[in-house]
Amino acid sequence: MSRTFAYCRVSTVEQSTDNQVAAIERAIGHLVEPHRIVSETISGSVQAMERPAFKAMVEHKLEPGDTLVVLKLDRLGRDNIDVQQTITKLSEAGVKVVSLDLPAQDLASSEGKLLLQMFAAFAEFERNRIRERTQEGLERAKRQGKKLGRPVAKDTTEKVQRLKAQGLSQSQAAAQAGLGIATVKRHWNAR
Template sequence: MPHRTFAYCRVSTVEQTTENQVLAIRSAGYAVPNNRVVAEQVSGSVPAMQREGFRTLIDHKLEPGDTLIVLKLDRLGRDNIDVQQTIGTLGERGINVVSLDLPVADLASSEGKLMLQMFSAFAEFERNRIRERTQEGLNRAKAQGKAQGKKLGRPAATDTTEKVLQCKAEGLSQSLTAKQLGLGIATVKRHWNKQPSTTSMVSKIWPPQDS
């Protein structure tokens, strides 16, 4: 049987679709038929092997010699250890793994594993810096509010929207945004796709600048 090519596409919310991911993969030269495209809506924080669509792909569709394509490495997951374990599992089963955002033909190869470790380390570093900058910005916002005699407490809706959208722009997930801002996940979801206010005080002090 000739080797086959599959595509795995993932989005985090119901407002998103995987159509653009499929088009990008095909535009890159991978003629993946529809019956070999696995698409699902699930958070990247969920381990790959705990996702229904991905687990079905691994256990019942992929065979040794097949190739699995993803548009970006974060489609497999956001956690460094989980991504490496997933690719390791695929490699042990003789499956080639290609991520179009990385210049390696097969992530399951020795060269691919080395590059993956390097990119994952940089990505983890950047995520930590984003969290630090976000927290620094929030601390400055609180300090400025106190200096101006503003009443502390639950922020106005426009301020909450601005802060949520800033965290989103910095690449934080909804759950991390809720943790950083001290909000409930339901509140974050309400503000996630709102339009930013041009008159909010937050916009005057955001984003935080590196010292």
Template sequence: MSREFAYCRVSTSEQTVENQIEALSKTNYSFQRNRIICETISGSVPAMKRPAFRTLVEHKLEPGDTLVVLKLDRLGRNNIDVQNTVEMLIAKGIQPVSLDLPVKNLNSSEGKLTLQMFSAFAEFERNRIKERTMEGQARARAEGKRVGRPKAVSTTKKVQECKSQGLSQSKTAKSIGISLPTVKRHWNKCL
């Protein structure tokens, strides 16, 4: 008996898969809640190195099943990885469906061409995002702005207070509730 699964992915913990789930619920597919697999991981991570996706492929999907994604870039943003993932699914007897593609059968000649074009665009967009990020950081640096993680002034202050009280680094870590490596990084910093 054929079953339908959905795979939803977001890249960061600030994002949510709720919009994907809602859009999938408005399709002709009907997914049982335990067959909607969600994960928070970058699309640049190869599909089979993503824990939830790997578990889905290796332990849940069976020949004859359908795997639906809202957009092809949910499978990944690397052209070769997306194509290899789709080919692997097809070889296992699983029908991959991307709702943003005009072709349903990705194993047909037309489907393969469409897959190649759309996965190339997904990779292109990922590269453009990286370029825009780097351009923005360079512009911020040129304007004299600090780029990156903010300085942990309060942590340095707490570590220095413990140090001045004669506490060891390990006792400082326990006292403040931070890791020993963090204490070591702040141990000799000046405020």
């Protein structure tokens, strides 16, 4: 017998998954049993299989023949590659994946796979454009004489040199000055 699970995710504790659950239930035309609604509060930057609730659902609840429903594709994975890997993993396990924001809602169908491939192409294009704009911005800033990188506190070198002169090790100096060890090492032999 086929069971329906809903996965809902929000990024902050100020948000709630209630709207996602209600929208999913309206769209599929029946209530999802409460124990089959998996909700979690975790950043979208975390890969799907590194999210505790999602991973537990995939590894311990979903069975072949089940359907996993998400309101939007971005709830399912960190980026296009993560989404595709997650859908492949679920499809290979016999789980049907449905994203309600797409024209072809069954992502394991031929139409769903085509949509995912098109999204992958657009995502790669956008990543390349962001990279190009970032490089252009960095080059413009350099031409304008702007110093790039983290600002250096003017007294950091003095502070590190003073602690070094007191005979402290680099790790002791870092702890006492409240600095990271990498910062201390950068300023250790500076003049």
